[in-house]
Amino acid sequence: AQSVTxxxxxxxxxxxxxxxxxxxxxxxxxxxxxxxxxxxxxxLQLLLKxxxxxxxxxxxxxxxxxFNKSQTSFHLRKPSVHISDTAEYFxxxxxxxxxxxxxxxxxxxxxxx
Amino acid sequence: KxxxxxxxxxxxxxxxQQVTLSCSPISGHRSVSWYxxxxxxxxxxxxxxxxETQRNKGNFPGRFSGRQFSNSRSEMxxxxxxxxxxxxxxxxxxxxxxxxxxxxxxxxxDGTRLSIL
Numbered sequence: 001a002q003s004v005t006x007x008x009x010x011x012x013x014x015x016x017x018x019x020x021x022x023x024x025x026x027x028x029x030x031x032x033x034x035x036x037x038x039x040x041x042x043x044l045q046l047l048l049k050x051x052x053x054x055x056x057x058x059x060x061x062x063x064x065x066x067f068n069k070s071q072t073s074f075h076l077r078k079p080s081v082h083i084s085d086t087a088e089y090f091x092x093x094x095x096x097x098x099x100x101x102x103x104x105x106x107x108x109x110x111x112x113x
Numbered sequence: 114k115x116x117x118x119x120x121x122x123x124x125x126x127x128x129x130q131q132v133t134l135s136c137s138p139i140s141g142h143r144s145v146s147w148y149x150x151x152x153x154x155x156x157x158x159x160x161x162x163x164x165e166t167q168r169n170k171g172n173f174p175g176r177f178s179g180r181q182f183s184n185s186r187s188e189m190x191x192x193x194x195x196x197x198x199x200x201x202x203x204x205x206x207x208x209x210x211x212x213x214x215x216x217x218x219x220x221x222x223d224g225t226r227l228s229i230l
Binding site for chain 2: 032034036041042043044045046049051090094100101102103105106
């Protein structure tokens with residue numbers, strides 16, 4: 001069975017501080033990994049994805065995530081957060097041959113001034 | 114390119130009624146998935162349709178059903194509504210298809226917020 005675990009339900013952080021949102025997964029087959037962001041009263045938006053190749057992937061707004069196969073992790077990081085990064089972040093996986101995306105429970109990021 | 118469109122955005126119903134929600138995927142996307150999002154349970158997978166066929170189903174009672182039309186638009190229906198059905202219902206589309214497309218991300222609509230009184 002496949003699963004995604006987001007280790008923190010809420011992460012408060014001050015503006016301009018670094019942040020890491022943790023994600024671990026479980027799967028017996030190769031996976032594709034995604035991070036999505038959800039702002040209030042909106043649907044989820046794709047932030048970044050790991051399909052293959054370089055284990056470090058980046059988004060256009062400064063987030064990055066590193067695929068670590070040995071630790072089965074895909075943590076999301078940003079070196080300096082902004083108030084506008086306040087949102088809920090979801091880690092997700094799908095696998096080769098699968099037609100279903102499995103989502104983690106989400107992590108609420110609160111950026112304080 | 115237009116995004117995923119869900120209608121209506123907000124809906125208020127009473128217990129025992131039924132409701133139909135609509136989702137229009139991105140043009141060219143043939144897979145449509147439905148999710149229920151609540152503060153307590155998070156994001157839960159309802160079902161996924163591809164080419165008018167249900168390919169995957171989550172662990173929801175039979176009161177929750179869906180269908181997909183030949184133009185890939187999808188509807189979900191909830192009968193005999195219960196208070197616990199109050200949630201944000203999200204629809205997501207992707208290219209779908211064979212294994213070659215399983216690495217495609219999902220594109221979400223803004224959801225339908227259903228409130229049961």
